[in-house]
Amino acid sequence: MEARTAKWRIKKDDIVQVISGKERGKKGKVLLVLQDEGRLKVEKLNMLKRHTKAGRKVQQGGIIEQEGTLHISNVxxxxxxxxxxxxxxxxxxxxxxxxxVCMKCGEVLDKA
Ligand SMILES: [Zn+2]
Structure with missing residues (x-):
């Protein structure tokens, strides 16, 4: 459990930077944290295209873009x-x- 909780230092509304994968180097705001899966969604990052078909709820079929999840260790x-x-x-x-706090400069990263 220790290793897992140690990684849980990212919360909703945090601004994070992606450190690996195809979105490496990009920054964004955390929209959602999936605690159980160890994954999160970052605004406008890791966008996935999903095809939708026209149906009762959706008037027009097409492609919608949605944030895909990133693993917590990648941000x-x-x-x-x-x-x-x-x-x-x-x-x-x-x-x-x-x-x-930042390990490098000691700056407090949580707003009071
Ligand atoms: Zn710093």
């Missing part, structure tokens, strides 16, 4: 100070709240 949280995806560590604040 990194972006540090504003470093300007790129970075490794993070957890830091306990005085009020016992835990925040994510």
């Amino acid at each position: 990194m949280l972006i540090c504003d100070k470093c300007g790129k995806g970075v490794r993070t560590k957890l830091k306990k604040l005085e009020n016992a709240k835990r925040v994510r």
